Amino acid sequence: MSVDGEVSKDIHRPDHPNSVGWVKPQKVVLFKDEPFKFEAGGTLGPIEIEYEVYGERRGNNVILVCHALTGDAHLAGWDTDPQGPIREYRKTKPGWWDQMVGPGKAIDTNRFMVICSNVLGSCYGTSGPSSINPATGKPWGLKFPVVTVGDWARQQYELLNFLGIHKIRAAVGGSMGGQMALELGLAYPDLVDDVIVLSAGHRVTSQGLAFSVVGRHAILKDPDFNNGDYYDGTSPLSGLAVARMMAQITYLSEESMGFKFGRRLQGKDSPDFTLTGIDFELESYLNHQAESFVKRYDPNSYLYLTRAMDYYDAADKWGGGDMATMAERLKARIMVVSFSSDWLFPPELCRELVSGMCLARRPITYVNVPSRYGHDAFLVETETVKRLITCYLKKS
Amino acid sequence: MSVDGEVSKDIHRPDHPNSVGWVKPQKVVLFKDEPFKFEAGGTLGPIEIEYEVYGERRGNNVILVCHALTGDAHLAGWDTDPQGPIREYRKTKPGWWDQMVGPGKAIDTNRFMVICSNVLGSCYGTSGPSSINPATGKPWGLKFPVVTVGDWARQQYELLNFLGIHKIRAAVGGSMGGQMALELGLAYPDLVDDVIVLSAGHRVTSQGLAFSVVGRHAILKDPDFNNGDYYDGTSPLSGLAVARMMAQITYLSEESMGFKFGRRLQGKDSPDFTLTGIDFELESYLNHQAESFVKRYDPNSYLYLTRAMDYYDAADKWGGGDMATMAERLKARIMVVSFSSDWLFPPELCRELVSGMCLARRPITYVNVPSRYGHDAFLVETETVKRLITCYLKKS
Secondary structure: OOOOOOOOOHHHOOOOOOOOOEEOOEEEEEOOOOOEEOOOOOEEOOEEEEEEEEOOOOOOOEEEEEOOOOOOOOOOOEEOOOOOHHHHHHHOOOOOOOOOEEOOOOEEOOOOEEEEEOOOOOOOOOOOOOOEEOOOOEEOHHHOOOOOHHHHHHHHHHHHHHOOOOOEEEEEEEOHHHHHHHHHHHHOOOOEEEEEEEOOOOEOOHHHHHHHHHHHHHHHOOOOOHHHOOOOOOOOHHHHHHHHHHHHHHHOOHHHHHHHOOOOEOOOOOOOOOOOOOOEHHHHHHHHHHHHHHHHOOHHHHHHHHHHHHHOEHHHHHHOOOHHHHHHHOOOEEEEEEEOOOOOOOHHHHHHHHHHHHHOOOOEEEEEEOOOOHHHHHHHOHHHHHHHHHHHHHHO | OOOOOOOOOHHHOOOOOOOOOEEOOEEEEEOOOOOEEOOOOOEEOOEEEEEEEEOOOOOOOEEEEEOOOOOOOOOOOEEOOOOOHHHHHHHOOOOOOOOOEEOOOOEEOOOOEEEEEOOOOOOOOOOOOOOEEOOOOEEOHHHOOOOOHHHHHHHHHHHHHHOOOOOEEEEEEEOHHHHHHHHHHHHOOOOEEEEEEEOOOOEOOHHHHHHHHHHHHHHHOOOOOHHHOOOOOOOOHHHHHHHHHHHHHHHOOHHHHHHHOOOOEOOOOOOOOOOOOOOEHHHHHHHHHHHHHHHHOOHHHHHHHHHHHHHOEHHHHHHOOOHHHHHHHOOOEEEEEEEOOOOOOOHHHHHHHHHHHHHOOOOEEEEEEOOOOHHHHHHHOHHHHHHHHHHHHHHO
């Protein structure tokens, strides 16, 4: 999930033959007549959706990519014209999955039509708490309906319908995106041929839920939060920074934190013994992560999206708590990829999903990739993920 | 470290034959003539130290217990007269290690003289940032010198000197207390016969350091923090609450969190789908933990003590980075106890210490206790810890 900090390499240059090049995010307004009904209650219409498309449609060749918590529709290539300060970061880096999506890449845009849309509740172009409520002319804030992973699946489904697509080759996602891809397969069993779930599961762990609770607590208790109505004034960025710093720890493993930073001091030979300043590289790293993140993310969106992740429980929703009953519903083939050192969506959790599939005698490909990179591995273990996705899409 | 939430059971009643009964914390003022020199710089004198003593001295029978981050000198029995709102909690529960310390208990006060003192920088009676700076008549705040684990060892040493004790049978501590017990053995090799380290190591892990950084960040960025000078007004309790909630997660294991709370809803059959309210038991638990903690702890003390834990690196300090060189310095026998599911001071870290001892051919007893309770296991796995300590103290 740490899309920050990736630097542009040759292969990511817009003029590289494997890059989708310069791209322009697209917008569509749906639910103009009949409003969108949210799973948890509430309605909204019209709804604006930002999405990107690369590659041409040729038969059943659509791959829908579902983004993670801090991701957006801008999957690959370079944004021609990033709008607003919150999307300023797009000027310095390509789309968040540029290593995977492009002509000749693992998700080959010469072969597939690739679609990614920003989710409801986010702050990157699709309607969310920072969008304007037409009734008041001001941002929705917490009056925006509570969104769920089920709402996101419906959003993808309706966008595909709008694009005239009623069958897709695969839904792919990591972390929150993996939850979404799974939900799409469960909610619309006839829509998807293959579901690819990376670093994700049918629910969050208790520990994952707990971290999420504390992150939101930091935002909610920030005196600038003002019950979500802060768009005219100062945003609760201190709270968001704390949430991000803590989340960042859960994206790395103890091992990767150890070899990246360990106990190394920040540009000094001996510590200053400071209570308020910085002594360790790790402090500097976490501060930097937080600082760059708060510039590009809306605290309310952080509340909405993490809450949706917490509430999601596919076995509860589709199997009355039983994994096998849930799995029976899924018509798509599925590949689940976990990473050995991921403790946010640990292999043990992914194996519950795999067991459910096996019990339901549904086709499942499961790989637990040995990795030192923790949850971030799905974005960092590029070569392995490339090979897995390439082979899986060739085979099936 | 979660001393909150323990309820009084029969064995903890002050009139139980295995209880030390009603106890009165004692105070001593040291460094009246020559001030205490802090390892990281700065001096202070006089220094007030709060401590408790149970049992009679008979030869070399003193056991020094070192408390953890949120602990205090009040080890066992019931405080006759808890002073001030911050010690109000002592009215409802016995000392934090009452299950272990008392007549006939594992650390048997019929056999041993048991001493515990509150550490420098804390808020439970020993000089710390909330103590009054005589020069200004106001609390020290961040003008209190930065404390280290080495300072705590010195503090224990000087208190023992004051009590006329120049040799002790054992130094015992869990978590931060384990760091302190180890340091005492290293700094004063002729003082201690046995060092018992529970759920602790020669340093914190990178992950532990990172959580500590984020917890402090939450306090430092609380608008009520006022650079530590908040004693006249509102304390930065929101920041402290976030720090505590996050720390609480690191004290439990994913498994114990799972079986204690899992995804159970708080007194309801279906979620309210709320962004600002409580739906999960886990949320209620974390909130409750934070609420009770902020009533009894000083945010500045949290900064000082966690920073001391972070800075401590016994191998660096005593072995120039080499564990075996460090271990050669330790004359005491040592027992290290880790718990399989402790991820704050994980078994792998404890084994580094054990390896160092083996390489230095120093006597070491190492036990990795299979436990589901995470870091808290050293307080929760009472029977196992009792047996280990009882046997170890009998044997050696």
